[in-house]
Amino acid sequence: MSNAKSKERPEGYPDRHYLNAAHGLKSWFLTTDHKRIGLLYLLAITLFFFLGGAFAVLIRLELATPGGDLVQPETYNRLFTMHGIVMIFFFLIPSIPAVLGNFLLPLMIGAKDVAFPRLNLASWYVYMAGGIFTLWALFEGGLNTGWTFYTPLSTVYSNTAVTTAGIGIFITGFSSILTGMNFIVTIHRMRAPGLTWFRLPLFVWSQYATSLIQILGTPVLAITVLLLALERTLKLGIFDPALGGDPVLFQHLFWFYSHPAVYIMILPAMGVISELIATFSRKRVFGYRFVAFASVAIAILGFLVWGHHLFVSGQSVYAGAVFSVLSMLVAIPSAVKVFNWTATLYKGAVSWETPMLYALGFIGLFTIGGLTGVMLATMGIDIHVHDTYFIVAHFHYIMVGGAIMGYLGGLHYWWPKIAGRLYPVFLSKFAAIIIFVGFNLTFFPQFILGYLGMPRRYHSYPDEFQVLNVMSSAGATILGIGYLIPMLYFAWSMFYGKRCTQNPWGAKGLEWETASPPPTLNFDEIPTVTEEPYDYTPKEVQHAG
Amino acid sequence: MSVHVEPIRVYITIFLALMGLTVLTVWAAFQDFGVMSNPIALGIAIAKATLVVLFFMHVRHSTGMTKLVVAGGFLWLLILFGITLSDYQTRDILDPPAAMTMPVDVPGPAHH
Numbered sequence: 001m002s003n004a005k006s007k008e009r010p011e012g013y014p015d016r017h018y019l020n021a022a023h024g025l026k027s028w029f030l031t032t033d034h035k036r037i038g039l040l041y042l043l044a045i046t047l048f049f050f051l052g053g054a055f056a057v058l059i060r061l062e063l064a065t066p067g068g069d070l071v072q073p074e075t076y077n078r079l080f081t082m083h084g085i086v087m088i089f090f091f092l093i094p095s096i097p098a099v100l101g102n103f104l105l106p107l108m109i110g111a112k113d114v115a116f117p118r119l120n121l122a123s124w125y126v127y128m129a130g131g132i133f134t135l136w137a138l139f140e141g142g143l144n145t146g147w148t149f150y151t152p153l154s155t156v157y158s159n160t161a162v163t164t165a166g167i168g169i170f171i172t173g174f175s176s177i178l179t180g181m182n183f184i185v186t187i188h189r190m191r192a193p194g195l196t197w198f199r200l201p202l203f204v205w206s207q208y209a210t211s212l213i214q215i216l217g218t219p220v221l222a223i224t225v226l227l228l229a230l231e232r233t234l235k236l237g238i239f240d241p242a243l244g245g246d247p248v249l250f251q252h253l254f255w256f257y258s259h260p261a262v263y264i265m266i267l268p269a270m271g272v273i274s275e276l277i278a279t280f281s282r283k284r285v286f287g288y289r290f291v292a293f294a295s296v297a298i299a300i301l302g303f304l305v306w307g308h309h310l311f312v313s314g315q316s317v318y319a320g321a322v323f324s325v326l327s328m329l330v331a332i333p334s335a336v337k338v339f340n341w342t343a344t345l346y347k348g349a350v351s352w353e354t355p356m357l358y359a360l361g362f363i364g365l366f367t368i369g370g371l372t373g374v375m376l377a378t379m380g381i382d383i384h385v386h387d388t389y390f391i392v393a394h395f396h397y398i399m400v401g402g403a404i405m406g407y408l409g410g411l412h413y414w415w416p417k418i419a420g421r422l423y424p425v426f427l428s429k430f431a432a433i434i435i436f437v438g439f440n441l442t443f444f445p446q447f448i449l450g451y452l453g454m455p456r457r458y459h460s461y462p463d464e465f466q467v468l469n470v471m472s473s474a475g476a477t478i479l480g481i482g483y484l485i486p487m488l489y490f491a492w493s494m495f496y497g498k499r500c501t502q503n504p505w506g507a508k509g510l511e512w513e514t515a516s517p518p519p520t521l522n523f524d525e526i527p528t529v530t531e532e533p534y535d536y537t538p539k540e541v542q543h544a545g
Numbered sequence: 546m547s548v549h550v551e552p553i554r555v556y557i558t559i560f561l562a563l564m565g566l567t568v569l570t571v572w573a574a575f576q577d578f579g580v581m582s583n584p585i586a587l588g589i590a591i592a593k594a595t596l597v598v599l600f601f602m603h604v605r606h607s608t609g610m611t612k613l614v615v616a617g618g619f620l621w622l623l624i625l626f627g628i629t630l631s632d633y634q635t636r637d638i639l640d641p642p643a644a645m646t647m648p649v650d651v652p653g654p655a656h657h
Binding site: 188216220248249252256303304306310315316318319 | 617621624628636
């Protein structure tokens with residue numbers, strides 16, 4: 001695109017907005033503007049995403065051949081551990097809440113900022129401090145416990161940087177708690193006049209549910225990691241039987257947070273999908289209240305299912321049976337959402353814009369991830385495929401096929417709001433399609449590998465598994481290129497993209513009723529809400545009805 | 546929203562009560578109450594925590610929403626402890642059926 005074209009200003013394009021309201025590094029690093037903080041998070045998590053991705057590249061390269069010929073087994077252990085830690089704690093958990101949530105929540109509820117703007121900035125610094133510890137752990141040689149830190153390996157046997165990484169996660173947890181608390185107070189106290197709970201966009205409902213998990217679950221992770229560090233350094237007997245502790249207790253405490261953490265990743269993505277489906281079907285989301293309450297139900301039920309990670313860890317059979325049944329209950333609100341999105345599409349004026357491609361991809365991939373989750377909640381199946389690639393495939397369908405598809409869909413949808421500029425349409429659709437293809441080629445073979453018995457976390461495997469592993473590694477290459485393309489065109493678009501109008505999708509929602517990019521205080525005048533959410537029905541039809 | 550201000554003597558009374566309960570904790574730790582040892586220790590701890598939450602953290606005069614948030618936190622603690630205990634308390638009462646256990650006299654592979 002020519003430079004001249006990127007400087008064209010559509011009618012109504014603001015002269016002053018949050019991006020040019022102040023200049024210089026200080027104006028960014030000391031900002032209390034939720035939108036700028038969202039962009040600080042965007043930069044930081046993108047760096048961590050590509051760091052975590054680099055570990056994945058090495059893992060898939062090693063697994064392209066059956067022999068362990070690229071890295072030593074010990075190095076491989078460190079690679080998958082760092083991949084997991086970086087991707088989960090430093091990318092997926094903050095991804096939608098800290099970037100899109102931060103940017104959009106006040107805009108969506110008609111507020112000038114979040115309830116505690118300085119605390120919001122503090123959360124970014126806390127996140128970065130935790131990130132630095134994790135990078136430090138990397139320079140210490142990484143760690144080999146897996147992202148799950150299971151005892152007694154993490155407390156007794158591992159001589160790697162467990163404590164440093166644990167401190168990093170402990171610190172970063174507080175950033176998550178601060179964000180969650182900020183959002184809950186913001187949603188309760190700062191909604192625009194007329195914006196009742198059942199007029200809130202479903203993205204806000206999902207952020208609310210996510211925030212509940214963040215503040216109720218994350219402290220337990222912090223305590224667990226702290227106890228682990230204390231046992232490791234001071235020989236305090238918590239998890240080591242030789243000191244009077246119990247290693248299964250670690251798993252209970254760890255998964256009490258880390259299973260709900262899956263919903264911290266997927267619930268915001270579900271919120272994004274609700275917005276995309278409504279906008280690009282030009283319809284109110286079918287069963288709005290059911291979808292809203294399903295978010296809260298997932299947040300609550302998600303806390304009752306952690307024991308399905310312990311089916312073969314020595315947990316009692318009775319508790320296993322209880323956790324098995326409870327785990328299946330989560331499928332109900334999840335299915336409510338999938339069915340309601342599908343029903344929204346029915347007879348909608350569906351258009352195939354880039355964000356919609358991600359939304360449709362999400363529905364398919366999340367359904368596969370969710371249904372294999374129901375399989376794994378069944379003890380008989382779980383015991384058979386435990387610690388195999390079936391598990392790896394299942395959770396990547398949720399976290400990559402679900403959470404990252406939602407994140408990218410949201411980023412493409414709200415990018416004109418964030419940057420006030422457009423990205424290349426054809427290239428973005430091309431990237432969405434190759435991400436979908438690359439993803440499935442990477443992870444579907446892993447379901448088969450796992451079912452055939454290939455265990456996870458080994459750097460070599462029998463020859464008969466090679467074809468499927470080569471497919472997976474080839475898919476990962478395609479997926480990697482698919483992720484690079486949006487990063488490049490978003491970076492380009494931020495400075496050179498064609499300037500857009502205030503509401504390029506013709507979407508409903510308060511965030512589209514202000515300029516793109518918005519002014520620092522979001523609205524020149526606080527809006528008053530008089531209509532239901534997603535009110536796409538033309539007024540003349542409403543009157544006729 | 547008006548802010549309730551506690552008179553200073555309330556804080557002093559609560560502080561003294563907490564000190565008294567701490568002495569009680571230490572004393573109770575040296576007594577043998579049999580199976581009641583843990584419930585007694587936990588009971589004193591809960592009493593102390595309740596005083597801190599109600600008076601020092603001002604929950605007694607807070608809004609219904611604040612009380613709900615506090616209650617929610619304790620409910621979640623109950624979920625964590627309760628369901629974890631559902632594992633520990635049932636490990637002995639539900640043994641696997643005999644058919645699933647490995648008889649001890651099964652001859653293993655021959656070692657040379």
